[in-house]
Amino acid sequence: MNKGEIVLETRNLSMHFGGVRAVDSVNFTIWENELRCLIGPNGAGKSTFFKCLTGQIRPTSGDIVIRNLQVAGHQSHEISSLGVGIKTQVPNVFDGLSTEENIWLSARRWHNTAHANRLTTQTLDRLDLGGIREKTVGRLAHGERQWVELGMVVVTEPWLVLLDEPTAGMTYEETLRTADLIKTMNETATLIVVEHDMQFIRMISKTVTLFHEGKILMEDTLENISSNPVAREIYLGQRSNKLEQ
Amino acid sequence: MTIFRDMRATFTIAVIGILFMVLAPTVLELFAIINLTTAIALAMLALSLALVWGYGGILCFGQTAFFGVGAYAYTVAAINSGDAATAILIAVVVAIIFASVLGYFMFYGRVSDVYLAVITLTVSLILFSLIRRTSGPEYKIGDALLGGFNGVTAPPLNLPWDRAYFLFPEHVFYVAMAFLIIAYVFTAWLVRTKFGRVVISIKENELRAELLGYDIRLYKLLIFMIGAAIAGLGGVLFCNGVGRVTPDVFNLYNSALTIIWVIVGGRGTLIGPVLGAFGIFYLTSALGTQSTINNNLILGIILIIFVLAIPKGLVPTVRDWMIERKDRRIQRVRERRIRTRRTRSSTQNAEGAGE
Numbered sequence A: 001m002n003k004g005e006i007v008l009e010t011r012n013l014s015m016h017f018g019g020v021r022a023v024d025s026v027n028f029t030i031w032e033n034e035l036r037c038l039i040g041p042n043g044a045g046k047s048t049f050f051k052c053l054t055g056q057i058r059p060t061s062g063d064i065v066i067r068n069l070q071v072a073g074h075q076s077h078e079i080s081s082l083g084v085g086i087k088t089q090v091p092n093v094f095d096g097l098s099t100e101e102n103i104w105l106s107a108r109r110w111h112n113t114a115h116a117n118r119l120t121t122q123t124l125d126r127l128d129l130g131g132i133r134e135k136t137v138g139r140l141a142h143g144e145r146q147w148v149e150l151g152m153v154v155v156t157e158p159w160l161v162l163l164d165e166p167t168a169g170m171t172y173e174e175t176l177r178t179a180d181l182i183k184t185m186n187e188t189a190t191l192i193v194v195e196h197d198m199q200f201i202r203m204i205s206k207t208v209t210l211f212h213e214g215k216i217l218m219e220d221t222l223e224n225i226s227s228n229p230v231a232r233e234i235y236l237g238q239r240s241n242k243l244e245q
Numbered sequence B: 001m002t003i004f005r006d007m008r009a010t011f012t013i014a015v016i017g018i019l020f021m022v023l024a025p026t027v028l029e030l031f032a033i034i035n036l037t038t039a040i041a042l043a044m045l046a047l048s049l050a051l052v053w054g055y056g057g058i059l060c061f062g063q064t065a066f067f068g069v070g071a072y073a074y075t076v077a078a079i080n081s082g083d084a085a086t087a088i089l090i091a092v093v094v095a096i097i098f099a100s101v102l103g104y105f106m107f108y109g110r111v112s113d114v115y116l117a118v119i120t121l122t123v124s125l126i127l128f129s130l131i132r133r134t135s136g137p138e139y140k141i142g143d144a145l146l147g148g149f150n151g152v153t154a155p156p157l158n159l160p161w162d163r164a165y166f167l168f169p170e171h172v173f174y175v176a177m178a179f180l181i182i183a184y185v186f187t188a189w190l191v192r193t194k195f196g197r198v199v200i201s202i203k204e205n206e207l208r209a210e211l212l213g214y215d216i217r218l219y220k221l222l223i224f225m226i227g228a229a230i231a232g233l234g235g236v237l238f239c240n241g242v243g244r245v246t247p248d249v250f251n252l253y254n255s256a257l258t259i260i261w262v263i264v265g266g267r268g269t270l271i272g273p274v275l276g277a278f279g280i281f282y283l284t285s286a287l288g289t290q291s292t293i294n295n296n297l298i299l300g301i302i303l304i305i306f307v308l309a310i311p312k313g314l315v316p317t318v319r320d321w322m323i324e325r326k327d328r329r330i331q332r333v334r335e336r337r338i339r340t341r342r343t344r345s346s347t348q349n350a351e352g353a354g355e
């Protein structure tokens, strides 16, 4: 299954909270230009795995290697500074600031003021956020705030993008647009997307990794996973109807 | 709050400050001018907390520690060197170093907000009780006796090129006011730079700022050190206004007072806490002349009123109210224009119908 250079790899990655093995010896590999979806039932450990990758928590044990760089236990800003774009499950935006200011702060991390101004305007246009440009982000609808956060990721032109439930709280139209955006990003970046929404995964996915009780249970195409009886049983107890759609 | 702002309001305020600086000595008596110098020193302390708490989101309950350290460092250095300019520089540097050590442990140790408030307050109170105990002749730094409870007499400012020439109280007032205006313009500029904007963004959402790739520990440490420098300079002005420095600068009352200035004046503005410091300084001195009601009781009542009724503080509340009024005026003009247009067209129609 070799598809070129390995972009990110974990070896025996574990994260334990007391007795809870939220992530349990996970070996995960993603190759360049891949678009990988992580799925799994609630509490499977997807977000915990994601937080280990993004430096939000220090894993109990194991390695995380991003482009030959050992990053387990590194700070979030160090991982982000490698050129990794990150969106968390709970939207993390600057609620007291405007849409434009939010995106500018992201662009300014990488570019001088003039260039950051230009990139901000371009991104606002590209994501069609011009209408809420000067609005305070804290007052926006949930879906719009998700888009502002996506804008902050897009504007930095990352080569590795990590998204935790990007479509949560979005309308159907917004979800469609997000799928398009993710596909466009995938032209220049490798992506890992944690998702629940099966319809959405169907729109974007190539390979899907199924998490269960902190472990990777399966890694395959969505078709194969959704026709696998074990996978249906586990993941899908509560949402089998969704899978069948 | 917004990070895209221009400096127009800042310059207006600076010009008003300069006018005040020039005019105050011509109308006020000497005693009032000396008093004013003390108020300016406190306003400087308020400005430093406005920056650190209001913009940096760092609830430093012991900002007075840097103020007091600045005052003591100035006094000790001035007694030993005999030169005020050197002493001022030393005071500011000592305050910065002190903040860098304290801040390093707090920010790189990722101490949470509540603990940070407790730690900074505790540091201030520890200094209070330590320096109170320095009354013996053995507590001497160079030629400077620390004097314990009674404090030390602070040598007045002198001219950098003529150590024998001590400044008159009016001149000390000019120096203090000039420092305050410069510090105000500097901080207003600072919060508009990239550095300042990132600091504001950290206050808004630490995790997001980190995920964008900003090392929030470093930014917090730097803004904390800048705040300490300004507070330390305030301490220098304070001991020049009062003529001495005592351990009381580190006491709980002053720590709490600093927080109250910022709450009353308004977080997220720089001029608000400055005005808050002036206002409460003059209010307490006016109250000091009467004895019917306890001073602290009134301060407490003011604090409660602000927290409950004007939580944003004076300046932001007034600013919002003015913006709202302006919006309403624009709205009214627009409606009137539409109405006149409508009546005009209806009269035309009526005339048309009459023909």
Ligand SMILES: Nc1ncnc2c1ncn2[C@@H]1O[C@H](COP(=O)(O)OP(=O)(O)OP(=O)(O)O)[C@@H](O)[C@H]1O
Pocket: A017, A020, A021, A022, A040, A041, A042, A043, A044, A045, A046, A047, A048, A049, A089
């Ligand atoms: N900080 C924490 N302390 C203790 N337990 C935690 C912590 N974070 C997560 N857990 C536990 O770890 C397990 C995995 O949680 P996680 O949030 O990673 O799941 P998830 O797959 O993202 O679920 P969801 O689909 O609901 O987002 C859960 O049992 C959760 O209760």
Ligand SMILES: [Mg+2]
Pocket: A046, A047, A048, A089
């Ligand atoms: Mg999750």
